[in-house]
Amino acid sequence: MSKIIFDSGISLDGFFAGDNRSPANPMGGVSGKIHQWMFKQKAFWKHIKMEGGDESGEDSKLIDDVFARTGSYIMGKRMFEEGEVVWAEDLYEADVYVLTHEKREPWVQKGKTTFYFINDGIHSALEKARQSAKGKDIRIQGGADTIQQFLNAGLIDEFFIHMAPVFLGSGIRLLDKIDKDKYEIQIEEVIPSNLTTHLRYKLTKK
Numbered sequence: 001m002s003k004i005i006f007d008s009g010i011s012l013d014g015f016f017a018g019d020n021r022s023p024a025n026p027m028g029g030v031s032g033k034i035h036q037w038m039f040k041q042k043a044f045w046k047h048i049k050m051e052g053g054d055e056s057g058e059d060s061k062l063i064d065d066v067f068a069r070t071g072s073y074i075m076g077k078r079m080f081e082e083g084e085v086v087w088a089e090d091l092y093e094a095d096v097y098v099l100t101h102e103k104r105e106p107w108v109q110k111g112k113t114t115f116y117f118i119n120d121g122i123h124s125a126l127e128k129a130r131q132s133a134k135g136k137d138i139r140i141q142g143g144a145d146t147i148q149q150f151l152n153a154g155l156i157d158e159f160f161i162h163m164a165p166v167f168l169g170s171g172i173r174l175l176d177k178i179d180k181d182k183y184e185i186q187i188e189e190v191i192p193s194n195l196t197t198h199l200r201y202k203l204t205k206k
Helices: 042-047 058-069 077-083 122-133 144-152
Strands: 004-011 016-017 070-076 093-101 114-118 136-144 158-164 181-191 199-205
Touching: 004 058, 004 144, 016 158, 042 199, 058 070, 070 077, 070 122, 070 144, 093 122, 114 122, 122 136, 122 144, 144 181
Parallel strands: 004 136, 004 158, 070 093, 070 136, 093 114
Antiparallel strands: 004 016, 158 199, 181 199
């Protein structure tokens, strides 16, 4: 049965993105600070269909694993707008459901990726994503507000945090405005690495 997951990098002080996010300034310009560990991995560049990276060790395996287990994606409009202008064709190789008020026909790409634009909320998106996933997991891709909506609805089964050893001081917090009484939380795995600490949590709704 599909799990509903997210897999995100944050700063040591809890920020998912910086200030002033826009298509011209993705993630508020802090990707290099939060995701430095990922940018060094050959697996990351392989999955975004580019050449790059100089490592292919355990961190690369973690990247491969999350792509392999994911059968469909859900994201917010802002994340989609930031990525639309730069993402490679068929980046996700799966159906992607975009939460938006905009009425728009599906964007069918060459390959396996189709973006569907969902106007009637997270539960509708989840139902459609579950059908697309065919038993694989559903990844809530972001941004932070979208992840928070799914957390506060009691829908997340597991999440994987990659905590970079940097302070940002301001920006968008990943775990802001969370219902603290929604889940029992269990640490499943802690994996140290040179540029981040990988933390996997299991959530059980109370």
